[in-house]
Amino acid sequence: MAYIKKNDTVMVIAGKDRSKKGIVLEVLPKKNLVKIKDIAIVTKHKKAKRQNEVSKIKREESYINISNVMLISSDSKVCRVRVKTLENGKKARVCSRTNEIL
Numbered sequence: 001m002a003y004i005k006k007n008d009t010v011m012v013i014a015g016k017d018r019s020k021k022g023i024v025l026e027v028l029p030k031k032n033l034v035k036i037k038d039i040a041i042v043t044k045h046k047k048a049k050r051q052n053e054v055s056k057i058k059r060e061e062s063y064i065n066i067s068n069v070m071l072i073s074s075d076s077k078v079c080r081v082r083v084k085t086l087e088n089g090k091k092a093r094v095c096s097r098t099n100e101i102l
Contacts, residue, residue, distance in 0.1 A: 002029050003081040003093065004071060008102075011078050012039055014068040021072065025061065033063040040064050073098060 004010060008024045022036040040062040048055045070078040079095040081102065086092055093102040 002027065003083075004034060004066060004069065009072045010034075010036060010069040011072055012036070012064070012068055013070050013078070015040075015064060017064075026063075027066070028063065029066075031063075032066045034066045034069060035061050035063050036069070037061065071095075071102065073100060073102065 004024060004027060006024050006027055009021060010024055011021050012018055017039045020039055022039045024034055025037055026035040028034070038061070041059055042062045044058045044060065046056050046058055071081050073079040073095045075098070077097070079097045081093050082096050083091050084094045084101075094100065095102060
């Protein structure tokens with residue numbers, strides 16, 4: 001089960017964007033990568049291929065390693081996540097500090 005999913009609020013704990021918060025836009029679990037809104041911005045240059053196209057410089061989010069982010073719980077603090085099996089047999093993500101289901 002994935003610890004971080006789309007639309008989760010996370011904080012970056014390592015790298016150039018350390019201590020910034022953002023919302024997860026995309027997760028690639030097989031590659032252990034995550035894309036976060038307004039984090040890891042890169043500049044890409046787009047060259048005009050045809051006569052009517054315009055060259056442009058595009059700024060967009062890049063992927064960062066999923067190990068460099070931590071989930072933010074409802075009390076606005078970062079928390080480690082563990083998986084707990086519920087009574088009905090389903091698995092749920094639980095904050096290890098507060099035992100709150102995420």
